Amino acid sequence: MTAARKATLGVVGLGSMGMGAAVSALRRGVDTWGLDTREEARRGFESEGGRAAVSTAELGAHCDVVVVLVINAAQTEAVLFGAGGLAESMRSGSVIVASATVDPALPPQWESRLAERGLWLIDGPVSGGAKKAAQGEMTVMASGRPEAFEAAGEVLDAIAGKVYRLGDRAGIGSTVKMVNQHLAGVHIAAACEAMALGLRAGADARQLYEVICNSAGSSWMFQNRVPHILDGDYTPLSTVNIFVKDLGIVLDAARKLQFPLPLAAAAHQLYLATAAAGHGAEDDAAVIKFYAALAGIELPGVAT
DSSP: OOTTSOOOEEEEOOSHHHHHHHHHHHHTTOOEEEEOSOHHHHHHHHHTTOEEOSSHHHHHHHOSEEEEOOSSHHHHHHHHHSTTOHHHHSOTTOEEEEOSOOOTTHHHHHHHHHHTTTOEEEEOOEESHHHHHHTTOEEEEEEEOHHHHHHHTTHHHHHEEEEEEOOSSTTHHHHHHHHHHHHHHHHHHHHHHHHHHHHHTTOOHHHHHHHHHTSTTOOHHHHHHHHHHHHTOOOOSSBHHHHHHHHHHHHHHHHHTTOOOHHHHHHHHHHHHHIIIIITTSBGGGHHHHHHHHHTOOOTTOOO
């Protein structure tokens, strides 16, 4: 990639975050390709003015910077190193931004393997939810070699409101994201538990929400997720199963460090119990359904 031309961006994974990031880049004048296994996602991106690839190899051949916004480490490794993956198809000097929430031990391994192919890696998990992604305002927790950031140019700024450069090696970004997911998972579980307590005690759900939002007990997750409960809408933006995975990563890393995490462990059990009850593919606010079943609580907009 040379400074004489603008970089072409690729986004692998056109889900709630990936689609928002890709469309935000288009709005900011970045030539952008998208890839998803779902044809409807590819068509949706094309309707926004983007170009959809049908394979990782096709996308990699056209792009200077690729953001990989898939679900987990296994999918990331398949995109990077599988047959026709980015390690094979991207030009030397190109940049890959690995944005899935993964074990912090993995990005340094990917960085080393990609370096053998002349490619740079930015360990760049993201946060902010679908709404901020669509607005181009999500947060990127990034770490990697200075050369990687230089090669990426201004592309990261085109998809994010804040890009934190956290260090000059892969793994630091994922460490910070791990801490974020610890807090996010515990806060969602606490919000569901607190709302269930209020409902069980006879409080009006909407009044309870309004009061807490303007009181010391509020959190970003409370304000963001409880409206799903109030509307009885558990359409997944982030699923229960995501936090089964993410808090599992947190607990695995803590075990290696011999560091106790009793709050994260308790929250993890709530997500597991909710998934076991058949709600794993629903929005993560469905944790309240575990409490509803346990205590006979009638939830807003949900038939009992």
